[in-house]
Amino acid sequence: MSEFDFIVVGAGSAGCVLANRLTASGRHSVLLLEAGGSDQRFWLKAPIGYGMSFYNPKVNWMYRTEPDPGLGGRQGYWPRGKVLGGSSSINAMVFIRGQQRDFDDWAALGNPGWGWSDVLPYFKKLEDSPHGPSQTRGTGGPLRVSDVSAQVHPLCEAYLRAGEQIGLVRNPDINGASNEGVAINQITTRKGLRASASSAYLRPARRRPNLRVETGALATRLCFDGLRATGVEYLQHGQRHSSRARCEVIVAAGAINTPQLLQLSGVGPAHALAALQLPVVLDSPAVGQHLQDHLCIDYMYRSRVPTLNNELGPWPAKLWAGLKYLATRRGPLALSVNQGGGFCRSREDLAHPDMQLYFSPLSYLRAVPGKRELTAPDAFPGFALSAQPCRPDSRGHLALRSPDPLQPPRIVPNSLATEHDRNAMFAAASLVRRLAATPALQAVIAEELRPGPAVQSHAEVMDDIARRASTVFHPVSTCRMGPDPRQAVVDAQLRVHGLQGLRVIDASVFPTLTSGNTNAPTLMLAEKGADLVLAASRTHAP
Ligand SMILES: Cc1cc2nc3c(=O)[nH]c(=O)nc-3n(C[C@H](O)[C@H](O)[C@H](O)COP(=O)(O)OP(=O)(O)OC[C@H]3O[C@@H](n4cnc5c(N)ncnc54)[C@H](O)[C@@H]3O)c2cc1C
Incomplete structure (x- = not known):
């Protein structure tokens, strides 16, 4: 069985940031697992290709929601990226951080370190903006933000x-x-090409010997020793594999797949897991709950x-x-x-x-x-x-349809x-x-x-x-951050409450939906998350 310091599940907006930042010093080995394939496709590079990837199952999970009573019983169409770069490889590229108040609210909900003044340095760090450098905007970061x-x-x-x-x-x-x-x-492009998390963060890190990227690798279960996450099982080209994590497993599979994977692994509402005969590792009622979307x-x-x-x-x-x-x-x-x-x-x-x-x-x-x-x-x-x-207060949820990791989960938007x-x-x-x-x-x-x-x-x-009316593809909060383990899944360090060696770092941990598009806040969250992981690794206390 292969062994790494960190295993990151999902090479989307957050996962690419993590893969880059965690391998930068050369001191840590990282395995990055991505269910989708390469993003070296013309229509993922040309910005107008948005229209081509929107319904392309080769790069898109193409989820359908349950019939939504608030929308006349219609089933919503929820595209999500299934490719290196994740949804940042198929999104509409609009770069919006959100309102300052969004993040001050995150902190006020019991999440120290997530207020606007705490997150602004990370927003500045991630971008290369023609509006910077200034008190509010950054230059020289990995992600080019274009003024068009x-x-x-x-x-x-x-x-x-x-x-x-x-x-x-x-x-x-x-x-x-x-x-x-x-x-x-403002849009995330560089010289007329899409600037995804993959092109901005993963590509520059790919030659590092301490980073291994596996594509076509669907994580099917997290492994535990008691309450400590120890590794990941995954399916690649029809073969089962498993890898061990010496320090931490980090789930970054996005707001739909992250709660699905946690539940498949026995971390979720105990009654729902038991109904599917899944062994319960930890009763964590908020996994899959509190779904918000625009x-x-x-x-x-x-x-x-x-x-x-x-x-x-x-x-x-x-x-x-x-x-x-x-x-x-x-x-x-x-x-x-x-x-x-x-x-x-x-x-x-x-x-x-x-x-x-x-x-x-x-x-x-x-x-x-x-x-x-x-x-x-x-x-x-x-x-x-x-x-x-900007700030809907309806809450949906997400539940497993079956214990089969290849079955899409039931998405209930409750719009x-x-x-x-x-x-x-x-x-x-x-x-x-x-x-x-x-x-x-x-x-x-x-x-x-x-x-x-x-x-x-x-x-x-x-x-x-x-x-x-339809979604603009911003689902969040299905593993939200908060101080109360009955109401939230991760703490302000993004560690899963009640477990060791396991974090969630992606849009699923937003305590609440930000006012605008969600890619920039997800990248910010991953930049800060990487710092939290590295700080913990220095003190050997993940
Ligand atoms: C069509 C569309 C348009 C959008 N437009 C905009 C926009 O213009 N501006 C904006 O700011 N935001 C936009 N968004 C939203 C934004 O892109 C997302 O909020 C953001 O990318 C979420 O990042 P993430 O890291 O949480 O998840 P993702 O980027 O979705 O990454 C999750 C990754 O994990 C992989 N994965 C999932 N399950 C597994 C598994 N079990 N094993 C291995 N890998 C797995 C996925 O394949 C994916 O690559 C849009 C989204 C979509 C879908």
Whole structure:
């Protein structure tokens, strides 16, 4: 049996950071297990490839949720990266840290060391931003964050002016001192190529002799000696393997697979494990609970002026965009489709922004897997304007369907289960229509296509939300951090309560969902997590 100091399960956003930082000194050996394969694929490198990986089972777990009563009984589609880089290899590349208050809340929930002033140094450390160096932004870090404001579609200007016309500021850096206002989204690209956790963190570390990366390696069970984690069993090319960890096992398999793996290993709600005849190592009731996610409503418009549909739809235009990309690494193929963004307050009496905005200068009907590719925009000029409440308080959960590690878990999002969340979604829809009604956007809107002008009353808008609202792919908190072992899975050092030699370091440990997109906070969490692991290894007290 092979033996390493650390075994990291999952080479996603967090796992790649850990693999790099834990091997940097050369003093520790690390085994990184990834269920997916290589990320050396053109469509994972070209930013527009987002549309190609969205429904590609070779790089995507392609989860479906249980029928969701709050969404009219629809089954949500939840893509997750299954490839080196994990979800950072297939995401929309929007770089958002969240609001300072998000992290101060983490600390206030009993997690010392996670307040804004504690995490800011890690946000600065991870990035190479053209907005830095400054008190709030960093330069020289592994992850390139690009300011693409000079490259986005000209229609974004109408969106920015619309924001100003409803009283929002135009924010030149929504990751700076304030998040508030309308902005052009910063994206994780370097020289027109996707900057994933794999390209930023794993690639530079791959030649280190103390790092072993196994792809196509599905961790099926964590091994324990009493209450101490000692290693991992995994399945690779149909063969069973096991490896021992001298110091620690670190689970970084993401917000869906991490609680699944813990439960498969006997760490979870005892009654649920017993019902599946799984031996219980530790009754940890919060494993798989407290699931949170962002729900978003898109409004689609037919445009009077050309949009990205004109550049990405017809074959000659597509060919031109492709050639331009290959020659210059610029143009629409080098960008995210979520070009405009920002945060705002839906009511003036609120102390902090409660809505995130998205503006995409292209329109397409999002369809269930196999029905229609994201790569096929509508055949006429169109665009999408969307809003997402920042802090939903509905809680879902996740449970094993069977003891078979190859079976996907049952995902129960429980969307819009609270009045707070239903009101927030109605406010989101109203905000979109306020923006659309401004002179700046009225000048370019030919017609509202979705939901359409017939949808006006509160009941009609809520019915449309139930029929069309969808996740923006930010599940978190299924192994959340907190001081109470009955309510949380890990402590503020990210150690699993009640066990030794085992940490969870990924988006599943967020105490609460941050206000915006979750990749940057996950990378930050892993940077800090790596420091915690290394500090413990120096004192031999994992
Ligand atoms: C379609 C999409 C769009 C998104 N857009 C954005 C965006 O624009 N901006 C943003 O900030 N965030 C975005 N996100 C969210 C963001 O990418 C994630 O929150 C973040 O990547 C989560 O990181 P993680 O390390 O927790 O998990 P992941 O990055 O998902 O990594 C988990 C890794 O573990 C592997 N794994 C799982 N189970 C096992 C196992 N049993 N054995 C071995 N390996 C295993 C997986 O294959 C995966 O590689 C998006 C996500 C998706 C899916």
